[in-house]
Amino acid sequence: MSSNPDDKLPPQGRLTRLRKLAGLSAQLGTEVLKSGARRLAGQESELLSKGMAEKLVATLGDLKGAAMKFGQAVSMDPDLLTPEVRKVLARLQNQAPAMGYDTVARVIREELGAPPEALFREFDRQPLAAASLGQVHRAVLEDGRPVAVKVQYPGVGDSLQGDLDNLGMVVKTVSKTSKIMDGTSYFQELREEFLLELDYLREARLCQGFARSISRLPDLKVPDVIPERTAQRVLTLELLEGQTLKDWVVTAPPPEERFRVSRQLIRAIYGPFFCAGEIHADPHPGNFMVLKDGRLGLMDFGSIKSFSPGFVSANRRLFLQAVQLQPMDILGLSREVGFTIELPEAEAEELIHEILRIAGRSMRSSAYDFTTCEVSRDLKRHFAKNAARFLKIRPPPEAVMFFRSTGGLAQNLRLIGAQGDFRRVYQEVADLLA
Known part of the structure; x- marks a missing residue:
């Protein structure tokens, strides 16, 4: 593993990300074709091997953003892949490659005005979870309350925008072929919702609102928001x-x-x-x-x-x-x-x-x-x-x-x-x- 603390940040640049996805798509396409040929020959063959699943996890985990969201969705489909392969892909749900602690501390300092050591009694350097837009660290407030601190990956907004622009080109091209194939309005809905997820202040408000929405369901729990430790790219919640x-x-x-x-x-x-x-x-x-x-x-x-x-x-x-x-x-x-x-x-x-x-x-x-x-x-x-x-x-x-x-x-x-x-x-x- 590289010693560079930023080596797990998502690659920047729309073309860079497109090249990585294109390379992965070529490998994936070859495997699917081979699988199809084996099936036509009457042989048992899975759509995706465990080895290819590992490559998907490595590439999509590094890319993060919309690419990783796609991998999360695929990992949930019980009819598409074998349990063994889905278990590999399930790591994308909260076990993506993590960014280094120096980067985490820098984002917190930029957003909250002080490093983690000054804002929390304790702050674990190793993340609890790492997902598509940010990673979560366990911490303890000065009053002793354990919390989960979600820190956004630097540059992930540009990465997400690039992924969506690349996908938007595909949707636009397909939609031009026929009115009934026009998926632009659906893509625009997804695009807007995904980009809104970058605003952690908004997410804090949504969390508080959702707590009110489940108030009649006492068997459910939404964590409390810690407003004084929350900003645009840092969200601090009660630790569940x-x-x-x-x-x-x-x-x-x-x-x-x-x-x-x-x-x-x-x-x-x-x-x-x-x-x-x-x-x-x-x-x-x-x-x-x-x-x-x-x-x-x-x-x-x-x-x-x-x-x-x-x-x-x-x-x-x-x-x-x-x-x-x-x-x-x-x-x-x-x-x-x-x-x-x-x-x-x-x-x-x-x-x-x-x-x-x-x-x-x-x-x-x-x-x-x-x-x-x-x-x-x-x-x-x-x-x-x-x-x-x-x-x-x-x-x-x-x-x-x-x-x-x-x-x-x-x-x-x-x-x-x-x-x-x-x-x-x-x-x-x-x-x-x-």
């Missing part, structure tokens, strides 16, 4: 004690614990959305913590998304009717949510109805088993089979973050593999709206 979801699940918890944590996850995503119109839109397993006192801790609030009242209201009615097994006006509610539908009504209704039927399986069953859940796989098959027609059913841009959150929830529930009466859990969420 426990295991991240990805670490907890490998301890083989008993069935009742799996069900309890799954229930908490469902409440953590849907409760704030239906009650306060906002959602945690970055739900990878490193952002949830099973606390020692039994509560579920939530972390990383830069991607809290607030929705328009109409979007929330229509989704609330759709949810209540689904839980209560009532007939619903599928097309009417879809349009109220903000969908644009350019198919014959009967055809569109059939396609959307099948989505709701697949996605709502656990809502309709008093004995659902997430260990054998195939919701994500069946949804992918449904979309793939009807790809051309789905291009004519377009959700509103704000739905992108909603789907990111609820899709991540489904993957987390599959990861936990709980069994039980999940219909009752969704009914509990519905009762919050009474």
